[in-house]
Amino acid sequence: xxxxxxxxxxxxxxxxxxxxxxxxxxxxxxxxxxxxxxxxxxxxxxxxxxxxxxxxxxxxxxxxxxxxxxxxxxxxxxxxxxxxxxxxxxxxxxxxxxxxxxxxxxxxxxxxxxxxxxxxxxxxxxxxxxxxxxxxxxxxxxxxxxxxxxxxxxxxxxxxxxxxxxxxxxxxxxxxxxxxxxxxxxxxxxxxxxxxxxxxxxxxxxxxxxxxxxxxxxxxxxxxxxxxxxxxxxxxxxxxxxxxxxxxxxxxxxxxxxxxxxxxxxxxxxxxxxxxxxx
Numbered sequence: 001x002x003x004x005x006x007x008x009x010x011x012x013x014x015x016x017x018x019x020x021x022x023x024x025x026x027x028x029x030x031x032x033x034x035x036x037x038x039x040x041x042x043x044x045x046x047x048x049x050x051x052x053x054x055x056x057x058x059x060x061x062x063x064x065x066x067x068x069x070x071x072x073x074x075x076x077x078x079x080x081x082x083x084x085x086x087x088x089x090x091x092x093x094x095x096x097x098x099x100x101x102x103x104x105x106x107x108x109x110x111x112x113x114x115x116x117x118x119x120x121x122x123x124x125x126x127x128x129x130x131x132x133x134x135x136x137x138x139x140x141x142x143x144x145x146x147x148x149x150x151x152x153x154x155x156x157x158x159x160x161x162x163x164x165x166x167x168x169x170x171x172x173x174x175x176x177x178x179x180x181x182x183x184x185x186x187x188x189x190x191x192x193x194x195x196x197x198x199x200x201x202x203x204x205x206x207x208x209x210x211x212x213x214x215x216x217x218x219x220x221x222x223x224x225x226x227x228x229x230x231x232x233x234x235x236x237x238x239x240x241x242x243x244x245x246x247x248x249x250x251x252x253x254x255x256x257x258x259x260x261x262x263x264x265x266x267x268x269x270x271x272x273x274x275x276x277x278x279x
Contacts, residue, residue, distance in 0.1 A: 002107055002148060002232040005032035005061065006210050008189025011071065011217035012052040013043030019225055019244055020216040024059050026242075026249050030229060034102060034109065035060045038189040038212065039069025039154030041094075045081075046074075050093045057094070065102045066094060067111045069154040069190065070125045086117035099133075101140055108144035112137050112153040114168050127155025127168035127190065134173055141181040148232055150185045151178065156211045157186060160195045179205035184264065185230070185237065186210070192221035194228070196239050196255040198264045206263035208237050226252075235259030 005027060010020065027035070037057065042049035057066055072090045074081040081088060087098060102109040114127035141149060155168035157175075168174065168188075178186070179200065186209045194213040200206035213226040225244040230237065237257040242249040256267040 003030070003032045004150070004230040004232070005030055005035045006038065006187050006212050006228040006230055007036070007215040008038040008212040009040040009069065009192055009214040009217055010053065010056060011040055011043050011214060011219055012056065013046060013049040014219050015052070015216045016218055020056055022248060023215055023227065024056070027061055030061070032061055032229070033104070034107065035062070035064040036109070036152055036187050037064065037066045038152055038187050039067050039115070040071040040189065041066070041069065042072055044075045045072050045089045047089065050089060054093050063102060065100050065109055065111060065152060067100065067113065067152055067154060068098060068115055070115045070127070073115060073117055082117050099136060103144055103147070106147055107150070108141070108147040109150040109152060110137055110140045112151060114153045114155040126166055127153070129168060129170065129174060134177055138177055138181070141177070141183065148185070149181060149183045150187060151183050152187045154188060155190050156188050156195070157209050158195060158197055158199055158211070160191070160193050163191060163193065165191060175201060178207050182263070183207050187212070192217070192219065193223060194226055194241055196241070198257055198266050200263060204262065206265060208257045208264045210239055237264065
């Protein structure tokens with residue numbers, strides 16, 4: 001069995017310290033095989049925010065894989081750093097690697113940096129993967145044959161129903177990369193909304209996507225703080241969604257996915273297909 005703790009968007013600078021402390025206490029009890037934090041550690045990459053974020057990260061269960069988010073780039077009140085050295089402050093605290101890789105027996109995890117300091121659109125928070133990002137991930141996913149493969153990026157691949165913000169681009173190229181390497185699981189955040197689904201083009205490989213809510217920020221988007229606990233065993237993925245209930249994070253629901261010929265599908269989809277056969 002592989003156990004992955006997935007959290008996202010703590011946003012130090014706009015974080016609730018009591019909720020952060022409660023999460024750390026429960027995370028230690030969960031004892032995952034890997035802890036993944038999918039970006040937005042800070043609000044504006046201010047140095048005091050980065051120090052708070054580092055203190056939090058250092059208390060997460062090991063081993064851990066951490067990537068930056070768009071808020072980990074300084075804002076326009078620091079124009080030089082934003083435009084010419086967007087990740088300088090982040091790297092000073094969390095190291096030079098923006099796209100870390102974690103490999104363990106049966107597990108291969110590859111990070112991708114979907115954050116850009118600016119783009120032609122007015123919304124600079126949008127996620128974009130360059131040709132170089134895709135090429136590097138393609139190369140790194142070629143290793144560890146037979147392992148459970150995981151991609152980690154900050155920006156989501158899917159928007160929950162009624163959500164109008166853009167997903168990461170170029171999505172078609174990313175989905176082709178996922179299909180070519182038969183990636184099993186994608187972890188992301190950004191929307192502060194929890195969402196799980198099996199996705200992929202019709203007739204092509206389907207992966208499971210875990211999009212986590214904010215773990216401890218006060219910047220909520222219609223749901224409480226939360227995190228996901230993911231368990232993988234054989235042809236089964238179970239994602240437990242925990243939500244903050246005022247004193248503790250409580251298990252709200254478990255989402256189950258099963259391995260089929262074309263990748264992964266939700267247990268609900270499998271049930272509906274079997275019921276259709278019987279009918």
